[in-house]
Amino acid sequence: MSDIGAAVLVVEDEVLVRLAIVTSLEDEGFTVFEASDADAAIEILNVHTEIRLMFTDIDMPGSMDGLKLAAAVRDRWPPVKIIVTSGHHDLSDEVLPVEGRFFSKPYDHSRVISTVREMVAAV
């Protein structure tokens, strides 16, 4: 499958931070959906089955944080690739509770984008 126009979902409660990574991904040709919390993310995933990757922050208000959201997505949408990010938690790919990649904040957009491209291409 080609990654041109591949659909990705960005979940981040800080508007400015979300906007920056969303526009960077759009510049690279991805179709980007945005959510500011886990509940909104799940609503979007229910409707847009074309989404192939979720990029989520851990520290968000609401019923679920990003790690719980990642676990729910792994459970309900197994093919969706997962990238998790946080400015507080110090995690690594190995200790993530779900299969996926971890970026600590602040992250380098070009590294995130090349990882997204790799993960989406591996489907």
Added chain:
Amino acid sequence: MNESQSESELDWVLVLAPFRRDADYIAAFLREQKIGVVAAKVDDDLSHHLVSDPAIIVVTNEALDPNTVAKIAEHLSTQPDWSEVPIIILLERSAPLAAIRSRLQSSWPGSRLLFHMRPIAPLELVNVLQSNLLVRLRQRQVRDAFERERELRLELNHRVKNILASVTSIFQMTRRGAATVDDLAREFTGRLVALSNVHTAVFEAGGEEISLLSIVSLTVAPYNSNGLNRIDFNGPDLAVTREAGTMLALCLHELTTNAIKYGALSLADGKVKVSWTIAGSNEPVFSIDWTESDGPPVRQPTRQGYGTRYVRSALGSLLGTAPTMTFAASGFQCSAKGPASRLIAYSKSV
């Protein structure tokens, strides 16, 4: 036995006096003086009482059997750094003071040992206890101050990281839209000034909430000076959260910037009206409208700039529904509405 209701706040006295009715006698007297007190049996319930953190322990020399000394030693070893437990030891005149002192000092490090001869005058006992309760109160205040400082440091770290992340994002977004380095510098500075102004206003308002009216007047003030009234605003004053106030201020900054570049404020006679309302009593709905008039012919932009994107995202996140933006012939309009509870501090108006 009336176990004092306050047996948890480090403001009560534990009495260990097994000889005859000494403990009950002391306890009854202290209660008369309004000092919270528990007279414990040495054998059965001592550990249970120690777990409830007495402010002061009063102990007579008959109570100092190895088992009791060990239980108190264990309690002392679990005390945090700020806690120094005063222990008042009531000795018979014939008791070997030096030997008892050196034994207890080695068994109970980190305590404050106060020796008194029996019979102790009631007034003297009350004075000793009152002054040591005060010592314990001060120790608790030190503990609370340390705890507050720790929380503030964590919160400060969190806020600084958030602000740096916001500034980084603003820079990246501004760079994308800027044609020249001068444009970049001017637009970036404008956005930082808007962020800084709202930060100052929130700080001056106490740090957690801010009046919406002050946010709006602050943001549009530069365009209403020198007798001009380019941006007219009206609506009820509301106390909004720090986050909501910051987002609304940045949205107004972006809408104003766009109006100056492309919209009504690019012409001398152009005007803007900002109005907001709260309607409904059960679950009040907040709505806000930005309406431009008397500007140049309105054109739908070919590409969505950073300002427009930010306003769309911020108002969408804040109110739960994306705003409506209309490029009407009469002027650009932006309207947003959503549950007032999403932005109002403590769900009530000023």
